[in-house]
Amino acid sequence: MRFAALLATAMLVSGGAFAADVTYGEHGMALFGGKDGLYASHLPMFHAPHDYQVILQVHVANAATDAALRKRLDGKTALWTIAPEKFELSRLAPQAPSPLKQFKADLVQGHFEQGGKTQYAASTIVVDNVLMFRKLSPEQHASSIATYMQIGSGQQRYLVKHIDGRPDYDHILSYRAAPGAATDDITVIKQDLRQPSPAELATALHTRCDAIKGTVYYYTDDLK
Incomplete structure (x- = not known):
């Protein structure tokens, strides 16, 4: 019984299939910004797990990638997107009990589901600030x-x-x-x-x- 309890806890902590959070999923985002800041806007829908409008201020943990990305974006209107690993979107809510501080993601020039090209794979995205978190x-x-x-x-x-x-x-x-x-x-x-x-x-x-x-x-x- 003790082993089963430990296994269940491990699956919940790791975000495995056992986890019951309905916001768990792959939350694609539009990426924009430049030298003054980088921002990510969740691409929402009107159904779970994507029924939230969320806007983040972020940076890339790797300083060289962060600088190169800011230079390439720099206020331009060309679309970039983020294709992240799966996580619970609820962890970005204000006062979330286990706030999401960072996640892995591919940084894609264009739309990651519509022919976009990955430019920086498996980058660590650090969440600096949650600017908006609204349920739709x-x-x-x-x-x-x-x-x-x-x-x-x-x-x-x-x-x-x-x-x-x-x-x-x-x-x-x-x-x-x-x-x-x-x-x-x-x-x-x-x-x-x-x-x-x-x-x-x-x-x-x-x-x-x-x-x-x-x-x-x-x-x-x-x-x-």
Whole structure:
């Protein structure tokens, strides 16, 4: 009996098949950022284990890889993704009893499930900060506005849309902020699943239209 109890405990600790956490799975993420910071946005769905919107600030444990990756990204809009080992997404929740501090992942140029090419295999990703952790509702509901969270506080920033309706769209974009610009969330009128135009976003940010550098990630298929 003692051996069986120890085996069960070991499987739970290791994240084996015995583990009952419904958030256990392979949680792909969009990767973006540059010299001022690296960020990972979980690619969510409206069903377990992926029914959470999670945004992380991260770095790569290997300093040379981290520096090379930041240089290659550096505010650009080309899509990169993270294909991680399986883990419990709940461990990224605020005040999680066993918080996830790091995980192994392939860093992929392009979408890891849509022909992307691995550039840095089996990298150790260190979680520096959890910027957002929200459970998504599976109910069909409409929203008349789109709210975007600002990420970054310097000149190079990003906007990530709050997923707050169903159907909805996952949207990350890059923009260049004016010195001293506010870091508050912004809102724009939501028109079905259409991306807001640069002009709409610029108006909400009180900046010039050419400050909007472009979309890093936009996807609707998993959020219908």
